[in-house]
Amino acid sequence: MGTDVKNEATAGSGSADAGADLVLHASDLTLRFGGLTVLDKVDVRMRRGEVLAVIGPNGAGKTSLFNSLTGAYTPQEGKILFRSKDGDQKSLLGSKPHIVNRVGLARTFQNIRLFSALTALENVKIAAETRLKAGPVSIMLGLPNARKAERQSDERAHRLLRFVGLESKLNEIAGSLSYGDQRSLEIARALATDPQVLLLDEPAAGTNPTEKLELEQLIRRINTELGVSVLLIEHDMRLVMSVADRVMVLNFGKRIAEGSPSEVQQHPAVIEAYLGASSEDAEVVQAVIAEQRASEENDVARPAAAPAVAAGGADASGDAASDGAEASDEDAPEEAASAEAAPSGATTDQAADGASPDEESGK
Ligand SMILES: Nc1ncnc2c1ncn2[C@@H]1O[C@H](COP(=O)(O)OP(=O)(O)OP(=O)(O)O)[C@@H](O)[C@H]1O
Numbered sequence: 001m002g003t004d005v006k007n008e009a010t011a012g013s014g015s016a017d018a019g020a021d022l023v024l025h026a027s028d029l030t031l032r033f034g035g036l037t038v039l040d041k042v043d044v045r046m047r048r049g050e051v052l053a054v055i056g057p058n059g060a061g062k063t064s065l066f067n068s069l070t071g072a073y074t075p076q077e078g079k080i081l082f083r084s085k086d087g088d089q090k091s092l093l094g095s096k097p098h099i100v101n102r103v104g105l106a107r108t109f110q111n112i113r114l115f116s117a118l119t120a121l122e123n124v125k126i127a128a129e130t131r132l133k134a135g136p137v138s139i140m141l142g143l144p145n146a147r148k149a150e151r152q153s154d155e156r157a158h159r160l161l162r163f164v165g166l167e168s169k170l171n172e173i174a175g176s177l178s179y180g181d182q183r184s185l186e187i188a189r190a191l192a193t194d195p196q197v198l199l200l201d202e203p204a205a206g207t208n209p210t211e212k213l214e215l216e217q218l219i220r221r222i223n224t225e226l227g228v229s230v231l232l233i234e235h236d237m238r239l240v241m242s243v244a245d246r247v248m249v250l251n252f253g254k255r256i257a258e259g260s261p262s263e264v265q266q267h268p269a270v271i272e273a274y275l276g277a278s279s280e281d282a283e284v285v286q287a288v289i290a291e292q293r294a295s296e297e298n299d300v301a302r303p304a305a306a307p308a309v310a311a312g313g314a315d316a317s318g319d320a321a322s323d324g325a326e327a328s329d330e331d332a333p334e335e336a337a338s339a340e341a342a343p344s345g346a347t348t349d350q351a352a353d354g355a356s357p358d359e360e361s362g363k
Pocket residue numbers: 033036038056057058059060061062063064065320321324325328331332333336337
């Protein structure tokens with residue numbers, strides 16, 4: 001469709017205007033693996049306090065964007081600026097994941113990464129301990145400041161497990177929890193590092209309808225009660241349209257649209273991107289568009305969260321997402337990663353942060 005999206009799609013109430021207080025501002029991010037351009041001059045303008053969703057068909061570059069923002073990948077070009085609550089501005093491009101985490105960004109992964117043999121409480125405590133002042137020597141010697149720090153991390157972990165609804169399961173082994181509970185535990189663990197921005201990579205993947213509703217409420221509470229800005233990758237468009245303040249759309253590594261959920265779901269480039277994604281998606285999108293036209297003709301009010309692209313992404317690409325994830329893990333050999341945009345020591349760094357026990361592909 002060849003749309004000038006910067007001018008067209010960012011216009012309107014949903015755009016991040018120049019005067020906004022941006023907590024995260026990435027500009028012209030370009031990431032290549034060999035001859036493949038995975039991100040092509042992508043801009044991200046995230047306002048403090050908002051829920052910004054990143055959507056797009058499988059392989060569009062969403063996880064690569066997360067990996068670039070959190071230090072697992074280093075884009076060849078562009079800037080990433082983070083502005084903390086107290087006004088400090090830091091460049092994150094090229095920073096290692098544990099540094100990015102310390103600065104104030106925490107993430108969850110598409111493929112859940114927990115210390116599966118440890119309890120829920122231990123998983124969260126490990127992450128909370130990264131925020132403690134006590135060093136390893138005082139901890140080893142059991143000095144008073146270390147004991148105080150341990151107590152604080154214990155309290156923090158309890159509080160967060162209560163916050164995500166896992167207080168009754170804190171002594172259960174992480175690997176034995178249901179899929180939805182494991183996703184909540186991952187979120188609690190990310191929150192334990194006290195982030196200003198939380199990046200959630202497909203948190204609804206594999207969850208059942210009840211868990212999806214709980215997740216929706218949890219994302220809202222993280223945003224409103226904890227004051228954490230949320231960057232959300234999600235294929236479940238009903239969830240996206242219901243929780244996101246703004247949505248940006250990637251396709252083939254380019255940002256093709258950005259705006260409020262209602263602006264984006266009607267954007268021609270977005271519809272076309274999803275129509276091109278798979279015949280299954282196309283059929284669903286076409287069906288929803290036809291349904292909307294019919295209801296407009298009948299002058300019937302449509303429910304707020306019944307988006308055009310939405311339904312297309314919901315079930316159809318939910319499955320496709322998992323397929324895509326496996327495919328891209330296979331298609332994303334470590335050599336390729338290290339050749340140009342080397343994942344920078346993610347394994348040890350993020351494990352040390354409690355952010356990721358076994359970082360491999362950043363998925
Ligand atoms: N480490 C890597 N090495 C080589 N190619 C990679 C690497 N990581 C990602 N890619 C490629 O980048 C492209 C975008 O992948 P990415 O996982 O970011 O897409 P996505 O939008 O998150 O997809 P999905 O919705 O399926 O998770 C794909 O073609 C993928 O194969």
